[in-house]
Amino acid sequence: MIGIDWGTTSFRAYRIARDGAIRDQRASRRGILNVPDGRFGDTLREEIGPWLAAGEEHVLLSGMIGSRQGWKEAPYLPCPAGGTDIAGALVDIAFDWARVKLVPGLSGTDPSGTAEVMRGEETQVLGALPSLGGSAVCCLPGTHSKWVQVTDGRIVGFSTHMTGEVYGALRGHTILGRMMRDGPADGASFDAGMQRSGEPGGLLHHLFGVRALGLAERLADADAPAYLSGILIGHEVRAALAGATGTVVHVIGAPELTALYARVISACGGFAERHDGEAAARGLALIGAHAAWT
């Protein structure tokens, strides 16, 4: 089968053997925002045509491709949901060259009972599950970071933090960005920002410190991006852990980002276990194996 993690800005396809092994993979920038005029079918054929020609007949898509802005809307499946539930709620798409199914996103609530949604992360969590045991806390950092509670192999609830998108908006569209130059992402300034996030005053105050320390010549332009990143990730992790020490957090994603999160989780008294981004491929394989293709 072919499994595809088709997000807002990126497209990642995996050719998966019957035993779940990844036989081949490819990636491009053709996320749903970069596909003109809703030409998702054409795009799909251009991206994976050779694999279809080689005989692959089953294609499973997860991520924002199943949103209102994507190819076809796959309604959110309510939590709690595990692999079998999700495989039973796939949505068919008409496509001349193969059977194509969409993985639905999940709806749920955060611990306060507020509405929550995800699209794509459920597939990554399922992919990481075999190495997680039955119950776990997962963190998927990114534009919209997800903290996911897994109980008995099913996703029971989750919380989203807008950390990545807020970083981009602050850097691109506030006074903080005007004084920044690119610099190391993981150095002493990241740690200083992370420490700062644990002090009184709150996030909105800590953010202004990026500027005030710059004006006081105590923060270099090239160190400011990492300091800001440390403040934001620090606030996210502290709020998500909510003072609980000893929590094991499974951090799933790209290595540079999971390394930063692991550093903060450890500093806040948790234990981080890092999982690579191939979790999506394994999740697609697992869901695909349970799907009704005929």
Next chain:
Amino acid sequence: MIGIDWGTTSFRAYRIARDGAIRDQRASRRGILNVPDGRFGDTLREEIGPWLAAGEEHVLLSGMIGSRQGWKEAPYLPCPAGGTDIAGALVDIAFDWARVKLVPGLSGTDPSGTAEVMRGEETQVLGALPSLGGSAVCCLPGTHSKWVQVTDGRIVGFSTHMTGEVYGALRGHTILGRMMRDGPADGASFDAGMQRSGEPGGLLHHLFGVRALGLAERLADADAPAYLSGILIGHEVRAALAGATGTVVHVIGAPELTALYARVISACGGFAERHDGEAAARGLALIGAHAAWT
């Protein structure tokens, strides 16, 4: 004398009698960002020419006009500082039509010892002081909200919260803004956001709720701006009060904004006293009365 609150985006001038009464006032959008090619002298003459022609000789400027991006940089005066300290640290500007002096901004630290700066708010606080007594907590909401500790008539320290600028960046440059329409600023949605700010999860998580509640059709597009505002102001006030109940907070600024802050301060167990934006004029009069004009 003439007192001018000359900020980043606005220009507010007051003609002040010897007894401190405001004889006349005018305002324009000619903040320092809207003055081309550093033509601050020409702008000043255009704005207040008639008052100069009527015999006014002394002009006092406060705000960002004294920053590096303004007419001339007035170095920050370190805290603690009161009216006499500030009047003794004015910076002269060459101008053919009157004596012109700049009010310096203040540098200080927040309660954690982190560097802080202000320009313009010190003048407003001094203007409000006669009605504050010797020691007080002041809040000046805005793009960069200031919480100011006054002890024995002097500003001893303060904290800045980027609340207004973060609101603008989130509304203008994130997914939250895409689903918003203008709506009432002070209704039930503002209160809901304020309540939300007191729940677990942290600001970065509460922000995503603006989108998730919209997707769940539990927050209307026209209610989303007020909900976001309630979340942000709620986080600012809760962090600034730091759990202390019974604190009297003197909120200084425009009526629509001080009303929202007063509402949150009361809900968090504090007592808000509102002061109008004319505090700047009274502060300029007070500093001007102590200045060495000859």
